[in-house]
Amino acid sequence: MRRLALVGLALALALTGCATQPESAPTASADALSGEITVFAAASLTATFTELAADFEAAHPGTTVALNFAGSSDLVTQITEGAPADVFASADTKNMAKLTDAALNDGEPVEFATNVLDIAVPPGNPAGIETFADLAGPDVALVVCAPAVPCGAAAAAVAEAAGVALTPVSEESSVTDVLGKVTSGEADAGLVYVTDVIAAGDAVEGIEFRESGEAVNTYPIAALADSSAPEVARAFVAFVAGSAGQKVLRSAGFGAP
């Protein structure tokens, strides 16, 4: 078992070079690439990775990309319990570290995007929120993520940096749940990622705030050691980190790594 892990690690290190090479000639390698991969990606990547998977399949006709979206910690648990995955894209470095600690990665994880928090309010901003400090108002029904999940940890970090004591009415387990409470008008404001506000369209209004830079979330991606199509997995990682992937991510509101 240990030996296998070491071999995996050696292989991972040996392949790092390949993974980080820019996707210089996607068309040249298009014919060579074939196989099916399953990508486990953080829930916040749902829209972008759906698009990227389609783009990748178009660029490499012999390949199929299946997607599985969930919270990063869910995904990492599934992978360590043996779920068949070829690529893992995490919403934070902490969950990626769980994977690398278990030596399940093929190549060093590549950081491919960043995300910051934004205040989401229902259309019309009924509570009149303008600044981060307004969130602490006595009549504001604020919803945040629980400190145990990445978006909640970010919210806590931002609040501390801003010196504002938040008293949320609910601490949700995922950013989707926070957004749901805001779009339904149950909450006056919620702290979500800027990409969530963009994805929600007219359902919410986003309010940027100065202190958001205090908690920048970094997204790493890695191919997995147990992949049945390692070539395709590595190519997908390179594709996401490359210019085509970055363009899609940027237009969804993600920051450069």
Add this chain to the structure above:
Amino acid sequence: MTYGGVPRWVAVVAAVGALFVLLPLVAMVTRVNWAEFVPLVTSESSVSALWLSLRTSLAATALCIVLGVPMAIVLARSRFPGQKVLRSLVLLPLVLPPVVGGIALLYTFGRRGLLGQSLDVLGITVAFSTTAVVIAQTFVALPFLVLSLEGALRTVGTRYEAVGATLGAGPTTVLRRITLPLVLPALVSGAVLSFARALGEFGATLTFAGSLQGTTRTLPLEIYLQRETSPDTAVALSLVLVVVAVVVVGLAHQTAAGTYLRGRVTP
């Protein structure tokens, strides 16, 4: 005692079925970190979640009895047009994914919901309160009580009730002295099922009530959250939930069997 000739293949399949149910529980127990078990389940957040779960589930069960008994009686003892449709609709929460129930409740009792605005005028805010948890639990648990009670009412028939009525008892007396004592075991087991369902309620609560320690974060929500950072806590609390459920169901089964026997003897 009675005919006991169960074909061997039936017993084999039954054993497979039992394994299917029990094996995951055993697997969970093997993952419990026993050294840390007591500190994990007695932490402030765990105790607060367990206490909240027990309180809200009891309140939901009481509401289920208050609302469910009349519903079962009407469904079992009267005839009116559209009764079949109504019964299916009443039982809907049973088959509805809980998260759908949560969304429906949100649009009813939420701040911008159907009743939410009127409640707001009365100064009642359901959103993010313990009341919301009880509403969600009652919504999903009510069909269990209605279903078991209605079945029992149909099974016992109306013979004794008719006799009571001919002897001059009014409808309420018949209900109180004859009908309810007859179906008491079913009422108890229905209430227990409702309690167990309320205790396990997750999806509707998460969608409708939110999650805040001591106010809306029940044990299943706490388990879901702890999984993120401390899988050991999640497993330990899961075991607590299983034990509570087993104890409650076991006790009620005893009580129900007892009442049933006594019920047989007295009339």
